[in-house]
Amino acid sequence: MTRTSLGALMLTVVIPSAALSQNVTELEEINVVAEDADGVVEGYIATNTLSGSKTGTALVRLDQTVNVVPADQIEDQGAQSVAEALRYTPGVFTEYRGTSNLHDETYIRGFGYAPRFVDGLAFGRNSFGQMAPWLLERVEVIKGPASVLYGQANPGGIINLATKRPTGDSVRRGR
Numbered sequence: 001m002t003r004t005s006l007g008a009l010m011l012t013v014v015i016p017s018a019a020l021s022q023n024v025t026e027l028e029e030i031n032v033v034a035e036d037a038d039g040v041v042e043g044y045i046a047t048n049t050l051s052g053s054k055t056g057t058a059l060v061r062l063d064q065t066v067n068v069v070p071a072d073q074i075e076d077q078g079a080q081s082v083a084e085a086l087r088y089t090p091g092v093f094t095e096y097r098g099t100s101n102l103h104d105e106t107y108i109r110g111f112g113y114a115p116r117f118v119d120g121l122a123f124g125r126n127s128f129g130q131m132a133p134w135l136l137e138r139v140e141v142i143k144g145p146a147s148v149l150y151g152q153a154n155p156g157g158i159i160n161l162a163t164k165r166p167t168g169d170s171v172r173r174g175r
Contacts, residue, residue, distance in 0.1 A: 041070035041138060051140040051160040054120065054149060064146035067092075069139040071164070079133050082116075082161065089141055091157075104130050109143055111156025118161045120150070131161055138162045 046068035048058055059066060067089045079085040082104040083094040092114075093107040108114045116123040118131070133139075142149070143157040150158055 041068070041072065044070060044073050046070055046138065049140055050162065051117075051120070051142055052146070065091075065143040067141045067143070069141075071137050074133045074136065074139070081130050082133055082136070082139055082159070083130075085133050085136075085139050086141065086159070091143055092141055102130070106159065108141065108154075108156035108158075111154040113154070114141075114157055114159055115147075115150070115153045116159045116161065117150060119163055120160065122151075123161070135163055136161050137164045 046059065048056055049062070049066050049068060050056055052059070052062040052064060052066040059068070069085050069089060074085045077085065077087070079087075083106060086092045086094050086106060091109050094105075096107065097105070104116065105112075106114045123129070123131070140160045140162065141157055142160065145155050147153040147155065147158040150160075
């Protein structure tokens, strides 16, 4: 085994100052803004998800179906519950007892009482209760057997509710 000293690995490059002053092109600044995997979505189309793999991943890189309903879409629909926000999500059947339902019970791909999670944590074992959709930044639905990523769940899928993060701005909601 031979040892190499650090001095033998260093390489010194000498560039004449005349070469530096020739053909210098100044480039404009480029700002790259990426969507947070659980943050604000500009418009209706999300590009990243935190639910699909529990890491920030682009939707096109996932092998399972993940539908994202962003806050803009929830607001434009006038949804008063998570079930109403999921009305137009393919493979999700909501409000099967009518609009007088007091709970967000959903069927995903034919399997009833889809488990709900809030920021990746279980919302409860039963289907009771609702969460006001104006508290949410996005509602994500993971379909199929990939739902076992969150533990014991039905094979239809799960619902993950991503809450809004504090911004420092005062926001009020009136009825």
